[in-house]
Amino acid sequence: MSEPNAVQVWFLAARPKTLPAAVAPVLVGTAMAWEAGGFHPWAALCALVCALLIQIGTNFCNDYADFVRGADTGARKGPLRVTQAGLISVRAMRAATVIVFTAAALLGGYLIARGGEAVLAIGLASIAAGVLYTSGRFPLGYLGLGDILVLLFFGPIAVGGTYYVQTLEITATVIVAGFAPGLLATAILLVNNIRDIDQDRAAGKKTTIVRFGRRFGLGLWVGCVVIAALLPLEITVASGGQHTWAGSTALILIPAMAIFHKLRTSTDSKVLNPLLGQTAALLLAYSILFSVGWII
Numbered sequence: 520m521s522e523p524n525a526v527q528v529w530f531l532a533a534r535p536k537t538l539p540a541a542v543a544p545v546l547v548g549t550a551m552a553w554e555a556g557g558f559h560p561w562a563a564l565c566a567l568v569c570a571l572l573i574q575i576g577t578n579f580c581n582d583y584a585d586f587v588r589g590a591d592t593g594a595r596k597g598p599l600r601v602t603q604a605g606l607i608s609v610r611a612m613r614a615a616t617v618i619v620f621t622a623a624a625l626l627g628g629y630l631i632a633r634g635g636e637a638v639l640a641i642g643l644a645s646i647a648a649g650v651l652y653t654s655g656r657f658p659l660g661y662l663g664l665g666d667i668l669v670l671l672f673f674g675p676i677a678v679g680g681t682y683y684v685q686t687l688e689i690t691a692t693v694i695v696a697g698f699a700p701g702l703l704a705t706a707i708l709l710v711n712n713i714r715d716i717d718q719d720r721a722a723g724k725k726t727t728i729v730r731f732g733r734r735f736g737l738g739l740w741v742g743c744v745v746i747a748a749l750l751p752l753e754i755t756v757a758s759g760g761q762h763t764w765a766g767s768t769a770l771i772l773i774p775a776m777a778i779f780h781k782l783r784t785s786t787d788s789k790v791l792n793p794l795l796g797q798t799a800a801l802l803l804a805y806s807i808l809f810s811v812g813w814i815i
Contacts, residue, residue: 523606532601532612534578536796540673540704541574542567543806547700548681550810551693554762557686565629566681569642572623576616577649581660583612584653588661588722620646634684641680648672661724666739669708674701696754699768699809702747703802709740710782710798714791737783744775744801751809764812771801771808 523531545567552558586602587609601607607615627642648668652660659668678697683689712719712728713736720729728736751765778797781790 528601528606529615531599532579532582532607532615533575536799537578537707538571538574539799539803539806540669540700540707541570541677543703543802544673544677544697544700545570545681546806546810547696547813548678548693549685550813551678551696552682552685554814555682555686557682557688559685562630562633562684563681565626566684569623569627569630570677570681572619572626573645573649576619576623576646577652579612579616579619580650581653582607583609583616584658588653588658616650620649630684634687638680638684641676645672645676660726663725663727663730665708665712666705666727669705670698670701672701673704674698677701692754692758696750696809699747699750700802700806702743702750703798703805706740706743706747707795707798707802709736709743710791710794712736713740713782714786714788737779740782741779744779745772747805748772748775751812762813764815765809767812768805768808771805774804775801 545563548566549558549563552563582600582602586600599606602609602612623646624642627638631639631642648659652658652665652668659665675694675697678700679689679694682693709728712726713733716726716728716733716736719726727739748769748771751762751768755761755763755766774797778794778801782794785791
């Protein structure tokens with residue numbers, strides 16, 4: 520293969536297959552704001568761009584910090600990591616991380632002006648989580664806290680924050696609905712950690728899968744996907760039959776079965792790597808089905 524150019528290298532570093540995890544909760548929160556009569560286009564767009572920037576900044580920081588800590592080596596099974604591959608220097612990746620997070624903070628100023636201290640707290644916490652996930656003296660991802668962080672920040676925090684900056688209010692239903700995209704984002708992380716269990720164990724990265732084993736991780740993946748897919752049906756029942764079409768999210772269970780079969784039966788990285796993008800596609804499909812179903 521020919522040497523990638525600079526644009527291609529930075530595109531790889533951004534990890535585009537992970538970006539649906541940033542887009543999905545914004546779509547869900549915006550759809551719920553629309554149905555509630557509080558849709559605000561500029562706030563929605565700003566929330567989307569900020570979410571993408573924070574996700575990309577987190578990916579840059581992860582690429583940099585995992586290499587520095589020795590978690591990413593030449594024996595890596597997963598997709599290419601540009602710092603480890605020598606395509607981007609440690610210094611350049613560190614600078615890019617700072618630039619992207621700074622851009623997110625500056626753009627978030629509009630949302631802070633609109634939503635106040637609560638939005639400021641969400642923004643600061645999101646950036647801090649992105650940095651501390653793999654950086655710092657006690658990186659949270661190395662302590663096995665990655666799953667809960669992903670569940671919260673890609674779930675109720677992102678969905679609730681998106682809804683709030685548009686409507687300037689929050690409801691319990693929005694928070695509950697927010698757990699579904701968080702669960703599916705966690706499923707993406709689980710695919711990554713199931714594939715990397717041996718490498719993470721050798722690097723001292725105590726993910727949930729390293730702590731409790733591959734079989735536990737497989738069961739957790741199924742639980743995340745099934746609960747997320749069926750959660751809108753529970754909301755429909757609890758609301759007395761409202762938003763029935765949101766329950767169409769159960770359709771994601773059909774392609775999920777094929778993904779799980781490969782995840783359960785193979786340890787080959789060539790088989791497992793595509794499952795990251797396929798699980799991310801489940802999340803994006805969920806968000807679209809939910810958003811359309813919630814509005815109609």
